[in-house]
Amino acid sequence: MKTDLPYGIIASSKTRVRCLCCGVYIPKANKCIEQHTNGAKHKENIELMNENAIRFSNGKMHCKLCKRVLSEEDSVTYHIESDDHANFMAALEDLVDGEFISLDPYLACEKDEVHCEVCNKNIYCSLKQIQEHVNDLYHRFQITERLKPLNGLFPAANNTEVWCKVCKIYIQDNVLSVLDHIDEDEEHIEWFSEIEDLIDNQDVSIEPYLTNEHEAYAFCNRCQMDIVCNAQSIQSHVHSEAHLNQFGL
Incomplete structure (x- = not known):
């Protein structure tokens, strides 16, 4: 019998060990422990721990999020739920x-x-x-600067406004105005919703259009060609025989 038990396993009795990750008892035989720890359910629970701030330390399960030690009867999934x-x-x-x-x-x-x-x-x-x-104002400003090139927003010549090439309008260049336009403007939201639906799983990128003020095209990586970046042109392209052939359809 191994003296060092695998991660998440503790001694329970002379004949059994307990997996705190899964909340189950296992026969003490090495083969049984190995079979359990190599199983899909155990690996899934380890993954859940790594996604939920739960760690095994000093023979106990600790949840950093809830700042508590889990009882031996609590499985990982029971606590997460x-x-x-x-x-x-x-x-x-x-x-x-x-x-x-x-x-x-x-x-x-x-x-x-x-x-x-x-x-x-x-x-x-x-x-x-x-x-x-x-x-914090600094964070809001940094968020705004990060979102501008993702939303087709570019500095205007007067340095007090930005130009939205998607909606073809000028917006005051301040945190509130820019975020309000991105999050609340119906035309802006509708444009992105329609275009993103069209290019979903089509290997078409609109990044060149959004990040370059003077770029008029999206790019199809499958067909290695430019497409005028509007809904009509993109729809026509992704439904074309040449494009569909790239997917074996």
């Missing part, structure tokens, strides 16, 4: 949605902080501190 954990995860994900904040190192228990990509800053992972960061 509990109201406290699920509500905290939902609040956290809602808070960072669209904010270019990465939770991965924290959820994998590699760090105590989350990372804001646009500010290049680590933030201690609490709802309060993340909320303060995303509401």
Whole structure:
């Protein structure tokens, strides 16, 4: 019998061990333990732990998110589905949605902080501190600057406005006006919705059009050709025989 048990496995009795990841008992034989730890369900639960800030340490399961030690009777899935954990995860994900904040190192228990990509800053992972960061004026400004080239917005000659090539209008160049246009303007939202639906799984990129003020074309990577970047031209292209042949259709 091995003296060192695999990750997440603890001794339970003379004849059994317990997998805290899966919440099950396993015969103590090496072959049984190996069979369990190589199983799809166990691997899936390890993956869930890495996505939910749960780690095995000193013979116990710890949830960093909930700041509690799981009982031996609690499986990983049972805890993840509990109201406290699920509500905290939902609040956290809602808070960072669209904010270019990465939770991965924290959820994998590699760090105590989350990372804001646009500010290049680590933030201690609490709802309060993340909320303060995303509401900070510097962060809002950095978000605005990151979103401009993704939305076809370019500086105007007067330095007080930006030009939206999608909607063909000028907008005041400040955080509130730019974000309001991106998030609330119906024409802007509708253009992106229609175009993105057309290019979904078609290997067509609109990035050249959005990031270059004077570019008029999207690019089809499959056909290696430019397409006028409007809904009619893209629709015509993705439904064309030449394009469909690239997918073997």
